[in-house]
Amino acid sequence: MTTPSLSQARWAISTIFLLNGAGIGLWAAHVPVVQARLGIDTATLSMVLLTIAAGALLAMPLMGGFTARWGTRRMTLVSGVLFTTMLGILMGLNDLALLFVAAFLFGVGNGALDVAMNANASEVETARGIPTMSSFHGFFSLGGLLGAALGGFVIGQGWGDGQGALAAAIATAIALAFAAPRVMYFAPTHGAASHFALPRGAALGLGLLALLCFAVEGALVDWSALLMRERTGAEPASAALAYSAFSIAMAACRFAGDRLILRFGPMRVMVLGGLAMFVGLATAVLSTHFLLSACGFALIGIGAANVVPLLFGAASRIPGMGAGAGVAAVATLGYGGLLMAPPVLGYIAAHSSVMVALGMLSLSGLVIAMSAGIIKRQA
Template sequence: MSSLAKPAPSLAAATHAIRAQFFVCGIVFATWGVHVPSVKAHYGLGDRALAMAMLAGGVGSVLTLTQAGRLVGRHGPRTVTIASGLAASLAIALLLAFDSYAALLAVMLAYGIAISLFDVSINAEASEIERLTGRPVMSGFHGMFSLGGMVGSAAASVLHTAGVTPTQRLVVGALASAATIVAGWSAMLRVDGPPAEGPAMSLPRGALLLMGVLAALGLISEGAMYDWSVLYMRDVLAADAGIAALAYASFSAAMAAARFCGDWVRLHVSAMRLMQLSGTLGAVGMALTLLAPHPLVALAGFALVGLGFANVIPILFSAASRVPGVSAAHGIAAVSSLGYLGMMAGPPIIGLISESRSLAAGLSTVVLFSAVLGLAARRALPRG
């Protein structure tokens, strides 16, 4: 069990600080997501080459996940958060700084390494806060991530309308993120603990494997919204760049609202029923977007997808922490490792489908994965 070094910041201050870090994580993801069309245009990429650039970020994340637990255990979430958060901000600022495709791949690799470390470290801090408070707060923290995504994408739309160039918008987003990370860092808990023992990363089995697969399906769909929703609005629906940027904002706003209510909902609706409802909403929302090709309808569809997927990860993390014979920490780590793999590997797969068929065909996988989530809920989750 970890112990707190003395003197330690107050729990209330640490709670506000970690909310700010989740908010920044959402901004960073959104800043990348809304600039996918800019990256594609700047480097002159087709969907396949763009998918490979996304895959470079996924490779960085997957490689990092094999050691993330050890790094956070050795140095503590506080230290890893500031180092990885600032590195992720720098990578975002450099997205359009080069002309070489090889340089873009290197930046995306660095981004994948940094953002996965940042994600793991702030979730480790959030888990410690939840343990100390003795009540469910994780959905609220993830709500701050979604709120950050909404604010980041909406800000990009406003800056575009004001005539700010994509490069300038990236720098503004990176500086704002870095400033918030530094401001919140001092109030984070100083959590110490011995380095993790045993294998760096083990594959989940049984119930944890099924939960991990569902987390991967959910995060593939969530990742598709980050990386492809804006491009769908621009390339398929011919929406103005400012309107297109609202695709991610619509998705994130709905997800944030549902997550802020998530802890209350989970007290009144069983995990199985809530997952079934989540899968249904995700499938209906994505189908609506694809079958009614109008920008305003698409925005409503993206919002439904956000509502559907808002509490998928909190549900699965909570269930994983209660698997008999498995520690809470190991259960969550096992599910999150497969989930994060899905989040980073899914968008490149959608890109490959888009290259061979169409972007609409690629995004139709979200309908399929949503349906699987709903159908598998009865087997994977308790009814009570």
């Protein structure tokens, strides 16, 4: 592999991370539009979102075997095509039954792409010999922000009836087609353990840490604005800035993450990341001042930014496991945390308060910091 080909491979897989994030952002912006178009209530919408999650959770553990058999490049492109195709269909449907089918397939495409592109990215990182995974995840975060902004623009122009969705999906597909020839091929890992199995050993440890980190992210999506309103008395529009502060800080710190890891080492970055998550969430929970709480949420984003990239990178290097199998195990457990955290915290909050629920979750940062040695063992 020559340096130019590795450079092209890096930017190609970065483009796919960007497109994946943009697709998620576009869908998030269209959720209320789709709900209104089909005239469905909140309970039905929740079932649609759960169907997406079910498709992702089904696909993730299976991708370990698929990437080992057919390679990370092929599975990245196949799942990318499925993801972009279902994105346009999902946002433009007018039939409820078809919406559930599209939601499931969209989830399958997203879950499969998540594993395959991370596995390919870890192979590119290994081939380059320098930390790169954080920047890949930075492009995903950037894509989410751009996708949400584009979705808002499309809807604001009156194209929420499906025209904008189709145009956005076509643009995404064109970008995927442009990146596809430059996604690097790596020989499939037939000899490594690649079939689906319950995570254990290093995979289980890494997966549980991913679960905790994703749990924090999932909780902030649903509960950050409510916490800001309860603790600081902020208006709804201002309270929503809490999650924006988290997202922007995370995206920015991910682009700086590779240099930080190269300079300070992965273990130190993970220790400081966990501590920042703990201090940030504790600050957001305890403070009654708007700016201080917003700074707390930004600190959570700074801390969490490089934890998942480090965990995924370590998962791809577990001895005896293929890159795809390791990433699949960790991603499945992590995604489970993303799904379970909001309702579990909601149950706790219903019997106490949002402050207590998120205060308990802040301990996740301490657990991550104290468990950082697992990264060093997989380096």
